[in-house]
Amino acid sequence: MSEGILLKGYGGFYYVLAEDRVWECSLRGRFRIRDQEFLPGDRVEIEPNGEQETTEKAATTKDMNKKATIERVLPRRSVLIRPSIANVDQALLVFALTAPQPDLNLLDRLIIQILGAGIQPFLVLTKKDCWLGDSGEETLWQAYGKLGYLLAMVSSKTGEGLEWVRPALAGKITVLAGPSGAGKSSLVNALAPGAKLKTGDVSRKKRGRHTTRHTELFQCAGGVVADTPGFSALDLPKMKREELSSFFPEMTPFLGSCRFKSCLHDKEPDCAVKEGVKKGDIHPLRYEHYQMFLQEVIAAERRY
Numbered sequence: 001m002s003e004g005i006l007l008k009g010y011g012g013f014y015y016v017l018a019e020d021r022v023w024e025c026s027l028r029g030r031f032r033i034r035d036q037e038f039l040p041g042d043r044v045e046i047e048p049n050g051e052q053e054t055t056e057k058a059a060t061t062k063d064m065n066k067k068a069t070i071e072r073v074l075p076r077r078s079v080l081i082r083p084s085i086a087n088v089d090q091a092l093l094v095f096a097l098t099a100p101q102p103d104l105n106l107l108d109r110l111i112i113q114i115l116g117a118g119i120q121p122f123l124v125l126t127k128k129d130c131w132l133g134d135s136g137e138e139t140l141w142q143a144y145g146k147l148g149y150l151l152a153m154v155s156s157k158t159g160e161g162l163e164w165v166r167p168a169l170a171g172k173i174t175v176l177a178g179p180s181g182a183g184k185s186s187l188v189n190a191l192a193p194g195a196k197l198k199t200g201d202v203s204r205k206k207r208g209r210h211t212t213r214h215t216e217l218f219q220c221a222g223g224v225v226a227d228t229p230g231f232s233a234l235d236l237p238k239m240k241r242e243e244l245s246s247f248f249p250e251m252t253p254f255l256g257s258c259r260f261k262s263c264l265h266d267k268e269p270d271c272a273v274k275e276g277v278k279k280g281d282i283h284p285l286r287y288e289h290y291q292m293f294l295q296e297v298i299a300a301e302r303r304y
Contacts, residue, residue, distance in 0.1 A: 001045050001046070001047055001071065002018040002019055002045065002046050002047075002048070002068075003018060003043060003044070003045050003046075003074070004016040004017050004018025004019070004023065004043070004044060004045075004046060005017045005018075005041065005042070005043060005044075005087075005173065005217070005224055006038055006039070006040055006041065006042040006043075006044055006217075007022065007040060007216065007217040007218065007219075007224065008040055008216040008217065009038055009040075012026070013025065013026060014026075014027070014038060014044075014070060016044060016046055016068070016070070017217075017219065017224060018046060018068075021066065023046055023048075023066050023067070023068040024066070024067055024068070025044075025046055025067070025068045025069060025070045026067075026069055026070070027069070027070050028069055028070060028071055038070075038073070039076075039079065039084050039085055039086040040084075040085050040086070040215050040216060040217045040226060041085045041086035041087040041088060041173050041217065041224075041226075042073055042074075042076065042086045042087070043073075043074040043086075043087060044070050044071075044072065044073050044074065045070070045071050045072040045073075045074070046068040046069065046070055046071060047068060047069050047071050048066065048067070048068045049066075049067040049068055049069060078117075078118055078119075080117055080119075080175070083175075083215040083226070084215065085173075085175065085215050085217075085226055087173050088117075088119050088173050088174070088175050089119075089120075089172035089173050089174060090119060090120045090121070090122055090168070090172060090174050090175075091110075091114045091119050091120070091121050091122065091174065091175045091176075091177055092122050092124050092165075092169075092174055092175070092176050092177070092178075092225075093107065093110050093111070093114070093121050093122065093123050093124065093177055093178055094124050094126060094176060094177070094178035094182045094183065094184045094187060095107055095123070095124075095125055095126070095178050095179070095182050096125070096126050096127045096181065096182045096183055097125050097126065097127050097128055097130070097131035097133065097137075097153065098127055098130050098131050098132075099127060099130060099181075100179070100181050100182075102125075102182075103179055104140075104285060104289070105289055105292070106179060107123075108286065108289045108293075109236065109293075110177055110178075111149070111247070112236055112237065112247045112293070113236070113237060114177075115247055116236075116237035116239070116247075117237075119175070120149075120150075121149050121150075122149065122150040122151075122152075122165075122168060122174075123144060123149055123150065123151045123152070124151075124152050124154060124165060124187065125141065125151070125152070125153045125154065126154055126155070126156060126182055126183040126186070126187055127155065127156075127183060128153045128154055128155040128160055128161060129155040129157050129158050129160065131153075139283075140283060140285065141153070143250070143283040143286065146250070147249050147250060148249055150164075150168065152164040152165050154187070154190075156183055156186040156187050156189070156190040157186075157190075159190060162190055162191060165187075165191065165221075166191055166221045166222075169191065169220060169221040169222060169223040169225065170221060170222035170223050171222060171223055172223045172224075173217070173223065173224055173226075174220075174223055174224070174225045174226070175215075175225075175226050176188075176225050176226060188220055188225065191220055191221045192219065192220040192221055235296075235300075236293055236296055236297060236300070238300070238304070239297060240297075240301065241264060241294060241297050241298050241301060242262070242264065244290065244293060244294055244297050245264075245265060245273070245290070248282075248286065248290055250276075250281070250282045250283070250286065251265065251273050251276070251282065251290075253276075253281075254272040254273045254275070254276045254281075254282075255272075255273070256272075257272035258270065258271045258272045258273065259271070264294060265290070266291055266294055273287075274287075
């Protein structure tokens with residue numbers, strides 16, 4: 001019996017990464033009877049279906065999928081609903097430093113969405129070889145770096161900075177999110193040279209008629225990665241208005257110091273958070289996004 005990670009499933013077969021190879025698996029009858037749903041990222045135990053190939057044939061079919069049966073599904077540590085994937089360890093938020101200019105509103109939305117799902121974000125800024133950052137941009141990215149999230153500036157073309165990203169993927173299930181044109185496919189190709197993904201390949205695969213409605217995982221840098229277009233157009237997670245500030249760690253030192261205990265750090269007088277913005281302890285753009293998101297959360301509250 002071997003333990004592995006479910007990568008994808010279609011046509012009644014499930015593809016499991018175990019023992020450094022991919023196995024084509026069928027289900028034990030009891031799973032069919034229960035009609036159990038399987039998700040990419042599920043950890044499963046599989047039983048090989050005996051000898052698949054002769055020694056001579058194995059030499060020429062080294063990468064061919066071997067057959068096995070799924071015997072057991074291990075308990076899930078976590079589940080994402082959109083996209084549907086289990087046991088995620090971290091999210092790689094991929095944004096270009098330039099061409100296109102980074103959409104920082106989307107970045108902050110993604111950070112909140114990821115944190116709301118109980119997943120740690122890792123911000124990867126691509127195209128460093130093309131970036132001619134000014135002092136304002138440097139200050140902005142330094143502000144993100146101080147939030148306690150992993151952050152790396154990389155060039156998929158020259159390889160600069162990839163030494164910080166590659167070890168973070170090993171042995172983990174990682175979701176990949178970010179806008180089109182940010183260089184996600186180039187990043188994957190640089191991290192896993194054998195992948196040879198073309199721009200848009202992963203997204204097209206998930207829309208293809210032979211794939212499942214779930215996200216598909218693929219091997220990368222010693223771990224498995226999922227491209228997640230479901231994170232690219234999103235609403236903020238359901239929350240109360242007073243909870244929003246908890247997603248902005250730079251505000252934490254100021255909470256409780258406002259004039260009003262119920263301060264939402266928006267239009268109230270004598271607000272310690274707004275004072276922190278004036279003093280430069282909170283980046284004004286991050287605070288601007290907080291104010292925008294606060295209005296969305298209040299509007300959503302009224303609809304509940």
